[in-house]
Amino acid sequence: MTNQDVAEKLREVYNLMQLAGENRFRAIAFDRAAQTIEGLSDEITKHIEEGTLTDIKGIGKSIAEDIRVFAETGTMPVLEAYKEKVPKGLIEWLNISGLGPKNIVKIHQTLGITEITELKEACQSGAVAELPGLGQKSADKIIKSIEYLEKFGERARLNQALEIAEPLFEFIKGLEGVQQCDIAGSLRRSRETIGDIDILVAAGKDKVESIFDAFVNHELVVEVLGRGDTKSSVRTDTGRQADLRIVKPEEYPAALMYFTGSKEHNIVMRQRARERGMALNEYGLFKLSEQKETDFDQPVKTESETDIYNKLGLNFIPPEHREDRGEFEFYSEHEKMELVSDTDIKGVVHAHSIWSDGKYTIRQMAEACMERGYEYLGLTDHSKTAAYAGGLTIDEVKRQWDEIDQLNEEFKKAGKKFRVFKGMESDILSDGSLDYPDEILKGFDFVIASVHSGLNMPLESMMARFEAAIKNPYTRIIGHPTGRLLLKREESKLDLNKLIELAAEQNTVIEINASPWRLDLDWRYGNKAKETGLITSINPDAHSIEGIDDIRYGVKIARKAKFDPARVLNTKSVEEFEEWCKRE
Ligand code: DGT
Ligand code: CA
Numbered sequence: 328m329t330n331q332d333v334a335e336k337l338r339e340v341y342n343l344m345q346l347a348g349e350n351r352f353r354a355i356a357f358d359r360a361a362q363t364i365e366g367l368s369d370e371i372t373k374h375i376e377e378g379t380l381t382d383i384k385g386i387g388k389s390i391a392e393d394i395r396v397f398a399e400t401g402t403m404p405v406l407e408a409y410k411e412k413v414p415k416g417l418i419e420w421l422n423i424s425g426l427g428p429k430n431i432v433k434i435h436q437t438l439g440i441t442e443i444t445e446l447k448e449a450c451q452s453g454a455v456a457e458l459p460g461l462g463q464k465s466a467d468k469i470i471k472s473i474e475y476l477e478k479f480g481e482r483a484r485l486n487q488a489l490e491i492a493e494p495l496f497e498f499i500k501g502l503e504g505v506q507q508c509d510i511a512g513s514l515r516r517s518r519e520t521i522g523d524i525d526i527l528v529a530a531g532k533d534k535v536e537s538i539f540d541a542f543v544n545h546e547l548v549v550e551v552l553g554r555g556d557t558k559s560s561v562r563t564d565t566g567r568q569a570d571l572r573i574v575k576p577e578e579y580p581a582a583l584m585y586f587t588g589s590k591e592h593n594i595v596m597r598q599r600a601r602e603r604g605m606a607l608n609e610y611g612l613f614k615l616s617e618q619k620e621t622d623f624d625q626p627v628k629t630e631s632e633t634d635i636y637n638k639l640g641l642n643f644i645p646p647e648h649r650e651d652r653g654e655f656e657f658y659s660e661h662e663k664m665e666l667v668s669d670t671d672i673k674g675v676v677h678a679h680s681i682w683s684d685g686k687y688t689i690r691q692m693a694e695a696c697m698e699r700g701y702e703y704l705g706l707t708d709h710s711k712t713a714a715y716a717g718g719l720t721i722d723e724v725k726r727q728w729d730e731i732d733q734l735n736e737e738f739k740k741a742g743k744k745f746r747v748f749k750g751m752e753s754d755i756l757s758d759g760s761l762d763y764p765d766e767i768l769k770g771f772d773f774v775i776a777s778v779h780s781g782l783n784m785p786l787e788s789m790m791a792r793f794e795a796a797i798k799n800p801y802t803r804i805i806g807h808p809t810g811r812l813l814l815k816r817e818e819s820k821l822d823l824n825k826l827i828e829l830a831a832e833q834n835t836v837i838e839i840n841a842s843p844w845r846l847d848l849d850w851r852y853g854n855k856a857k858e859t860g861l862i863t864s865i866n867p868d869a870h871s872i873e874g875i876d877d878i879r880y881g882v883k884i885a886r887k888a889k890f891d892p893a894r895v896l897n898t899k900s901v902e903e904f905e906e907w908c909k910r911e
């Protein structure tokens with residue numbers, strides 16, 4: 328835990344307190360404490376150990392206690408309490424430059440809105456300009472800031488980050504003098520959203536300048552944000568920041584581990600090192616001196632990340648599991664976890680055609696699947712209530728079935744093993760029922776049940792709705808359970824733990840929607856899914872041919888969520904999938 332970590336938490340409390348309408352002076356105390364800690368010339372951890380926190384100017388008893396608890400448990404109760412109090416959407420407003428907490432509270436309370444999208448509308452409609460102390464100029468400024476946020480955002484979705492990181496990585500890897508190179512940070516950990524891109528290189532000292540030169544002159548770079556001896560930061564053409572760090576070859580394993588993170592994972596690793604008389608930092612693993620300080624003269628030689636893990640009593644922990652969510656317990660006892668990979672995926676489940684809101688015909692989608700080496704396509708257009716998405720009437724469903732039968736016949740004649748399955752993405756209506764009568768539902772090979780409207784229901788009604796859908800014998804898969812759109816729309820209120828238990832019990836699959844907008848089921852529920860034996864399906868929700876390739880993002884999330892191939896529906900071969908469709 329660094330001084331910066333503590334300062335950030337305190338500042339978060341400060342911001343939230345203001346949004347909660349707390350006494351301004353109480354809030355300011357947190358901001359002052361944050362500032363002081365940022366400016367400390369020694370480590371806050373030392374003050375915690377020695378019980379001297381309150382000696383620091385501006386840190387009173389109560390904040391000292393908050394810091395101590397944070398150091399001990401990794402969470403700060405006062406912060407968690409305010410997170411509960413303040414609507415999540417509102418917290419994001421703090422990212423709008425030029426809009427302070429006071430005005431946020433004013434707008435929120437008088438107009439009763441919480442989402443950024445609503446705020447933008449209120450600025451455009453003139454509602455914000457009418458508020459005392461705001462006016463048209465302020466409203467226009469807010470719109471501009473929101474548009475900037477929309478464009479560049481605080482974070483990027485996985486696909487947006489990869490679009491920049493991959494070409495940069497390939498380019499840097501090929502430069503002269505680059506001995507090792509990896510993408511690190513949240514991207515290596517397969518997080519669903521990415522703050523900035525971190526790339527790490529091992530090179531000799533004489534090559535550092537030329538590598539940085541090439542990097543800052545890359546065609547994707549529009550601005551150099553900083554350049555030092557070991558690190559260069561640039562802004563790329565989408566606004567996304569990328570950091571390149573160059574370290575000595577012997578430092579590479581420890582640096583890669585450090586800059587892969589997560590912070591939370593690193594904290595535990597450092598703790599494990601200390602328990603074993605060593606110190607771990609971004610430069611390497613070292614022995615501790617008698618004064619229990621890092622002895623840089625006594626490095627412990629490490630060849631690789633695996634080596635470091637082994638020396639700290641662990642087997643290699645794959646980057647996607649480095650979140651301090653049970654990985655230490657698991658990898659201290661097991662050599663590895665079996666995880667699904669791209670090559671395990673045999674079929675494409677959840678795709679749309681021009682029958683509803685897709686861009687291509689069933690034939691075109693099927694051929695694209697074949698080209699990619701898949702054995703089947705589980706076609707799932709929208710159901711009739713989803714009129715905005717071209718949902719199919721009963722008559723259309725029957726005609727679509729005929730088309731699929733003919734296609735399959737044709738494939739068979741041509742000696743192709745490929746098959747299109749008659750699926751449906753049925754809306755879950757507000758009472759939890761599916762969108763067609765049973766005699767139609769039973770004609771599908773399988774049904775995905777998804778919520779597309781009434782996403783803001785209260786928790787209990789939403790759970791009842793899902794429970795009814797899961798218990799419906801025709802529902803085989805639950806689609807994008809929370810309905811979230813990453814960096815755009817909040818998730819519905821759901822008790823996902825309960826939902827997973829229920830689905831596992833009923834033998835209903837919950838998809839991992841692989842669209843980079845969704846990545847829903849969230850990987851954070853991986854432990855629960857594993858415990859209950861839940862089956863998932865890595866579904867692209869493809870509305871176009873290119874959309875099929877989103878499966879790769881879903882695979883990343885499924886690995887992060889600890890799914891092995893046996894618990895992923897579409898690792899089944901076409902014959903096995905056909906069996907599954909028959910049900911028992
Ligand atoms: P992001 O960029 O917000 O998506 O998340 P990360 O995880 O890529 O974070 P970033 O770019 O700030 O730093 C990369 C890694 O470096 C991070 O995962 C862990 C390590 N790191 C950076 N700053 C700190 C720190 O203050 N303390 C610790 N323990 N680790 C840090
Ligand atoms: Ca990063």
Ligand code: CA
Nearest residue numbers: 523524525570
């Ligand atoms: Ca970074």
Ligand code: ZN
Nearest residue numbers: 752777806807
């Ligand atoms: Zn859907």
